[in-house]
Amino acid sequence: MGSGSSRVENDPIRDEAFRGELVALIPHLRAFARTLCGDATAADDLAQDAMLKAWDARGSYEMGTNMKAWTFMILRNQFYSEKRRSWRQTQLDQEAAERTLVAVDDPEAPVALDELRQGLAMLPTEQREALVLVGAGGFAYEEAAAICDCAVGTVKSRVSRARRALHGILESGSYHRDGSAAGEAMNAILADAERLSQPR
Amino acid sequence: MIEQQPMKRSRTRSPSLDEARLRQQAIGVRLRQMFDEVVNEPVPDEFLQILRRAEVDRPGED
Numbered sequence: 365m366g367s368g369s370s371r372v373e374n375d376p377i378r379d380e381a382f383r384g385e386l387v388a389l390i391p392h393l394r395a396f397a398r399t400l401c402g403d404a405t406a407a408d409d410l411a412q413d414a415m416l417k418a419w420d421a422r423g424s425y426e427m428g429t430n431m432k433a434w435t436f437m438i439l440r441n442q443f444y445s446e447k448r449r450s451w452r453q454t455q456l457d458q459e460a461a462e463r464t465l466v467a468v469d470d471p472e473a474p475v476a477l478d479e480l481r482q483g484l485a486m487l488p489t490e491q492r493e494a495l496v497l498v499g500a501g502g503f504a505y506e507e508a509a510a511i512c513d514c515a516v517g518t519v520k521s522r523v524s525r526a527r528r529a530l531h532g533i534l535e536s537g538s539y540h541r542d543g544s545a546a547g548e549a550m551n552a553i554l555a556d557a558e559r560l561s562q563p564r
Numbered sequence: 565m566i567e568q569q570p571m572k573r574s575r576t577r578s579p580s581l582d583e584a585r586l587r588q589q590a591i592g593v594r595l596r597q598m599f600d601e602v603v604n605e606p607v608p609d610e611f612l613q614i615l616r617r618a619e620v621d622r623p624g625e626d
Contacts, residue, residue, distance in 0.1 A: 383619070390611050395602035412614055419618050480594045499592055500599035527588055534591070550587060557590035 382422045385431050390415060392432060392501070393439055399496045400443050402485055410446070414439035433503065437511045440493065479549035483533040487526055494522035495530070 393414055397407035418425075418435050425434055484492055490512070497508040498519065505523075509516040534550045 379619075383615070387612070387615070390607050391603040391605070394605070394607070395599050398602050399599070408608065408610075412611060415611065415615060416618055419615060480591070480598060484595075484598075495595070496599065500596045527591070530591060531584075531587060535587075553594050554587065554590045557593045 378427065379422065381427065382425065383419075386415065386418055386422075386435070389432055389435050393435060396436055396439060396496065396501060397443070399484065399492060399500075400440070400489065410439065410443055414442050417442060430507065433507045433511055436497070436501070436503075437513075440511060479534060480530075480553065483530050483549070486533055487529055491522045491526035491529065494519050495526035498523050499527075 390411070393411040394408060397411040397414070398404060401407040401410055414435060417438050421438070425431065484495075487495070493512060494508060497503045497511060498505060501508075503511065505516050505519050508523075509519045512519060531550075534553065
């Protein structure tokens with residue numbers, strides 16, 4: 365770095381605009397990272413790495429295009445390259461996810477949210493990320509496909525498989541927790557959704 | 565109480581289909597809520613500190 369000049373020339377005004385947009389995206393990067401990693405600390409490390417990578421690559425970003433999708437792509441690539449580097453990562457992810465999930469012990473936290481988090485953690489990563497991008501991140505299928513570097517049809521099928529699997533997990537109560545009856549999580553989610561949809 | 569429902573139930577036309585759709589919607593609402601919960605968390609100071617340091621160290625080309 366430093367000697368290459370393929371980058372757009374340094375422009376303080378442009379940098380400032382870029383910085384403003386990037387800062388506004390930090391909360392979203394954190395949320396996406398949390399769904400990929402499970403572990404909150406690892407997720408913040410990932411989000412910070414992605415933020416820095418985006419800052420360093422700002423010359424290749426075209427202002428006015430979808431910066432959210434662009435940064436999510438960077439974060440996702442970072443996640444998978446770290447994963448590849450460490451052969452134990454999958455194992456660690458799983459352990460970390462379980463630790464975090466168990467650690468969510470806030471008695472105020474709605475039960476259903478906890479169950480959903482656990483159910484989500486049980487999905488294969490590719491299904492989880494597709495579902496999160498489309499179902500929570502507000503991305504269109506086309507944008508999610510660009511972020512995940514796959515075909516639109518692939519995203520669609522991953523999302524629908526994820527939805528079905530999650531539904532199944534919640535219905536059957538096969539998430540890792542003992543003592544709760546099958547279907548209880550789904551009932552709690554239904555009750556909460558109903559409550560949330562009531563006008564205040 | 566949760567009762568065992570005979571398999572027949574799923575074949576009794578639309579109510580179960582509507583029910584399934586309702587359940588999927590409920591999961592969707594929850595999923596967004598879960599994501600938004602993190603989005604709405606205050607961003608740890610560390611993020612801005614790291615970015616500020618990068619701006620000083622890697623301000624681009626002069």
